[in-house]
Amino acid sequence: MIKIKVPATTANVGPGFDSFGIALNLYNEIEIEETNKQTELLQEGNVSDIPKEKNLIYTSLTKVLDEHSYKYKGFRINISKCNIPISRGLGSSASCITAGVIAANKILGNTLSEEDVLKTCTKIEGHPDNIAPALLGGMVVSLMDNDNVIFSKVKVPNNVNFAIMIPEFKVSTEDARKVLPSSYSKEDCIFNISRASMLIAAMNNGEIEKLRICTEDKIHQPYRKHLIKNIDNIFNKCKELGSLCEFISGSGSTLAAIVKKDNKKFINNLNNYLATLDGNWKVHLLEADYSGAKIL
Structure with a gap:
């Protein structure tokens, strides 16, 4: 076996x-x-x-x-x-x-x-x-x-964890692909190129204070967010609780936030908030697997 x-x-x-x-x-x-x-x-x-x-x-x-x-x-x-x-x-x-x-x-x-x-x-x-x-x-x-x-x-900075928020509802990859536009403006492409490049540099250098700006996106998240109920409210709550950044995991429906390991109250406070929303959200505090x- x-x-x-x-x-x-x-x-x-x-x-x-x-x-x-x-x-x-x-x-x-x-x-x-x-x-x-x-x-x-x-x-x-x-x-x-x-x-x-x-x-x-x-x-x-x-x-x-x-x-x-x-x-x-x-x-x-x-x-x-x-x-x-x-x-x-x-x-x-x-x-x-x-x-x-x-x-x-x-x-x-x-x-x-x-x-x-x-x-x-x-x-x-x-x-x-x-x-x-x-x-x-x-x-x-x-x-x-x-x-x-x-x-x-x-490199993944050793002082961060990943708060993974999984709802009971699904978003199929096919549906998530359908909502994307067939073309993008030059400005949106430049926006993503700059942030993707900065994200690699920030991760390699442990510059976690830059993660919020360099995980911004104009290619897929603005179009897919409508498939995930309460996404803006959840992201705002994560930010309020001290997360470094938030993003859609893959094509969804899971959401992710990167948080400092010393933010001990983040998960309990986030769980309490998600319990007030529809979706039966479950949260896992995870680390990178190497x-x-x-x-x-």
């Missing part, structure tokens, strides 16, 4: 649309075992209601095996710990794809390099912003150059 642990990820991080991602210490754990029976898909020991044709762990696993002409009959796939919620902007699909490809590589005798695994995962996902940090850990800037994935690691996906 192969056991794999994959972290959640928050992508975009304000201006880094489809390019920036940070791995967080919230994990799915997946068990994959090859069998001589029909494939069995489980979630925390119970039969999954997702058919294998739509199960990203299974489809990613078998895609790689098929490409290498590996013969198999079936698998027992169990998400033994499912902590990354689906369709909330925390990289649940990336975690499943990464687990499937890593398991396939293990079955094949680790014939794929880390670069090959990253490239394969990205090809399945379509973009690397969640895949790269899920696989590599930490904060990662990534881009596509033809079929190649180019990435660079960014290990990425790994076989246990």
Whole structure:
């Protein structure tokens, strides 16, 4: 049996649309075992209601095996710990794809390099912003150059945490893409380029006092905010409670705030406020994960 642990990820991080991602210490754990029976898909020991044709762990696993002409009959796939919620902007699909490809590589005798695994995962996902940090850990800037994935690691200041606010409602990636405009003004592009560049520098240099201005965005958040009820009120409350910045995690519906580790009252006060709103919000105070996906 192969056991794999994959972290959640928050992508975009304000201006880094489809390019920036940070791995967080919230994990799915997946068990994959090859069998001589029909494939069995489980979630925390119970039969999954997702058919294998739509199960990203299974489809990613078998895609790689098929490409290498590996013969198999079936698998027992169990998400033994499912902590990354689906369709909330925390990289649940990336975690499943990464687990499937890593398991396939293990079955094949680790014939794929880390670069090959990253490239394969990205090809399945379509973009690397969640895949790269899920696989590599930490904060990662990534881009596509033809079929190649180019990435660079960014330091995360050691004196900050991530307040991750997860509602019960979902925002599908498809819906979040539909609300985006087909073109942007030169001014908006310059706005985002400057802030994305400054965000990398500020993170690398530990200049956390600059995070608020350099997580501003005009490419996706102004259009997606309408899909998330009470977002402005929540962001204003986070700022009032002392957060360094706030942003939509991925395409939502999860929201994120970066807070100083010594802001001890932030989470309790935020929880009390969110309890007054619709959405059944749950808050996790997380740190960056630096290990990425790994076989246990």
